[in-house]
Amino acid sequence: MDLPVTTRPVRPDDAPLFCRLWDRLSPETVYRRFHAPLRSPPADARRLVEVDHVLREALVAVVGGEVVGVARYDRSPADPTTADVAVVVEDAWQGVGVGRQLLAELTDLAGRRGVRTLSADVQADNDRVVALVRRLLPGAALTPAHGVYAVRSPLPGPAAAAAA
Numbered sequence: 001m002d003l004p005v006t007t008r009p010v011r012p013d014d015a016p017l018f019c020r021l022w023d024r025l026s027p028e029t030v031y032r033r034f035h036a037p038l039r040s041p042p043a044d045a046r047r048l049v050e051v052d053h054v055l056r057e058a059l060v061a062v063v064g065g066e067v068v069g070v071a072r073y074d075r076s077p078a079d080p081t082t083a084d085v086a087v088v089v090e091d092a093w094q095g096v097g098v099g100r101q102l103l104a105e106l107t108d109l110a111g112r113r114g115v116r117t118l119s120a121d122v123q124a125d126n127d128r129v130v131a132l133v134r135r136l137l138p139g140a141a142l143t144p145a146h147g148v149y150a151v152r153s154p155l156p157g158p159a160a161a162a163a164a
């Protein structure tokens with residue numbers, strides 16, 4: 001991808017950038033990400049920028065000082081080898097590879113930290129994210145239920161990934 005996009009882990013002082021990102025998301029993008037027609041950021045918005053970088057991680061894509069995309073994982077406290085993943089890219093930057101880059105970096109990081117299974121819920125008609133899942137996680141199982149795919153994918157450990 002030859003774009004002026006850089007990626008880095010999220011920081012607590014990204015909160016104002018997240019507010020501005022929220023204002024640039026279309027209702028459809030919000031609905032696709034949160035599975036609900038939210039009109040304002042989630043009540044626990046601080047949680048989005050405050051992560052421990054071990055059990056919870058988020059990577060941001062930055063263009064010109066503004067956050068244009070976020071990919072995050074939340075590991076299960078009961079089973080830290082499993083992590084739930086979510087991603088969003090603002091409308092103006094969709095379709096040019098930002099989501100793929102964020103998810104590729106996030107899954108690599110998760111695998112190196114010991115995550116062995118990724119899970120996500122994606123709307124079954126969300127062609128873009130389904131394409132992303134199929135490409136980045138070829139071993140993923142997509143189980144349909146009520147218009148949503150429950151995605152579960154094995155994640156190879158660093159040794160297996162290096163040997164592949």
Ligand SMILES: CC(C)(COP(=O)(O)OP(=O)(O)OC[C@H]1O[C@@H](n2cnc3c(N)ncnc32)[C@H](O)[C@@H]1OP(=O)(O)O)[C@@H](O)C(=O)NCCC(=O)NCCS
Nearest residue numbers: 032033087088089094095096097098099100127128129131
């Ligand atoms: C899903 C999302 C994160 C993808 O990010 P993106 O930056 O737009 O995606 P990319 O440009 O990296 O493209 C991802 C794949 O979708 C494909 N794609 C792009 N536009 C597409 C379209 N209109 N229809 C189908 N596939 C499309 C690309 O070809 C690419 O596949 P490839 O890797 O095989 O080439 C982004 O569209 C988004 O934020 N959507 C709303 C929120 C959401 O749906 N989140 C997922 C649920 S948590």
